Amino acid sequence: QKEVEQNSGPLSVPEGAIASLNCTYSDRGSQSFFWYRQYSGKSPELIMFIYSNGDKEDGRFTAQLNKASQYVSLLIRDSQPSDSATYLCAVNSLEYSSASKIIFGSGTRLSIRP
Amino acid sequence: EAGVAQSPRYKIIEKRQSVAFWCNPISGHATLYWYQQILGQGPKLLIQFQNNGVVDDSQLPKDRFSAERLKGVDSTLKIQPAKLEDSAVYLCASSLMNWDTIYFGEGSWLTVV
Numbered sequence: 001q002k003e004v005e006q007n008s009g010p011l012s013v014p015e016g017a018i019a020s021l022n023c024t025y026s027d028r029g030s031q032s033f034f035w036y037r038q039y040s041g042k043s044p045e046l047i048m049f050i051y052s053n054g055d056k057e058d059g060r061f062t063a064q065l066n067k068a069s070q071y072v073s074l075l076i077r078d079s080q081p082s083d084s085a086t087y088l089c090a091v092n093s094l095e096y097s098s099a100s101k102i103i104f105g106s107g108t109r110l111s112i113r114p
Numbered sequence: 115e116a117g118v119a120q121s122p123r124y125k126i127i128e129k130r131q132s133v134a135f136w137c138n139p140i141s142g143h144a145t146l147y148w149y150q151q152i153l154g155q156g157p158k159l160l161i162q163f164q165n166n167g168v169v170d171d172s173q174l175p176k177d178r179f180s181a182e183r184l185k186g187v188d189s190t191l192k193i194q195p196a197k198l199e200d201s202a203v204y205l206c207a208s209s210l211m212n213w214d215t216i217y218f219g220e221g222s223w224l225t226v227v
Binding site for chain 1: 147149154155156157158159162169170203205209212213214215216217218219220221
């Protein structure tokens with residue numbers, strides 16, 4: 001079973017600071033990478049996806065991908081209390097079949113303190 | 115555009131009873147997924163459909179879980195008989211293609227007592 005690893009946290013960041021969330025994956029063939037946010041009691045919602053090496057920015061969020069190191073990260077600038085949630089890293093994997101499947105990490109709990 | 119619909123939202127059953135969850139994906143999405151999420155963990159893929167066919171069910175406990183996708187659209191996930199450790203949220207999701215962004219329904223919360 002291919003794996004996606006995340007630090008479970010909690011990660012505590014002061015309001016207005018940059019939150020940095022990290023994820024590593026084991027399948028070198030992975031091509032699609034996603035970050036989802038999940039509030040307590042709610043289902044995951046997509047924040048960003050990234051397919052190519054480098055950075056991708058969307059508002060306060062920046063996704064960074066390094067395929068050589070099998071590493072993907074999410075930066076949240078100007079953190080707000082509403083950013084407090086669990087962040088799930090997801091990666092596509094072609095383990096034993098020709099069909100890609102999306103595998104999730106266990107998530108990192110982020111807490112923004114006022 | 116309507117999102118992924120799931121029902122029921124909440125279910126409490128006794129162990130050894132059966133339960134069924136229904137999912138209607140986003141219109142036009144060929145790929146449908148059932149994930150199980152236990153409190154404090156990430157979603158675990160149970161089964162993945164591409165149109166009518168199953169493309170991955172490697173983590174589906176087939177002695178008690180079954181799933182089908184009717185006419186390539188709606189899907190039903192059944193658990194029979196339920197165990198205490200089946201208490202979880204069952205998330206249905208769909209995507210246009212199997213490597214593409216997946217969109218989740220609100221989930222079906224199961225408590226087995």
